[in-house]
């Protein structure tokens with residue numbers, strides 16, 4: 001066991017855990033942040049995606065000891081009122097089906113638009129292809145990312 005001070009969604013949170021604990025389980029089991037989902041546990045599905053230092057990261061494979069004082073953002077902290085441009089575009093295009101993968105999809109999409117505000121179709125596909133959706137919402141996801149990009153550009 002070791003003590004870690006983590007910067008999560010703008011707040012410092014102290015946790016006492018084994019240093020090898022994946023940050024996914026710190027979020028879910030210790031901090032009750034249940035929006036980040038467990039899918040595969042081996043960095044293959046993207047459902048556990050969060051931002052660490054502004055980058056999309058698979059939280060199931062990131063030990064808490066590797067995070068240091070980097071800023072962590074989860075789906076709960078992406079926006080105060082659920083009104084991030086990506087979240088608004090998701091609603092506009094009715095992207096959700098069962099919803100299980102969608103927090104990870106939104107975290108990947110928002111990281112993409114932060115680094116590339118106007119991605120091409122190929123760039124969207126390249127960046128999102130590690131996020132699996134068993135419900136097959138890929139077409140709506142791509143449309144929503146393009147809408148979010150356009151809305152952010154016009155804002």
Ligand code: FES
Nearest residue numbers: 039040041046060
């Ligand atoms: S649970 Fe992390 S990538 Fe699947």
Ligand code: FES
Nearest residue numbers: 098099133134135
């Ligand atoms: S919406 Fe069901 S897994 Fe993606």
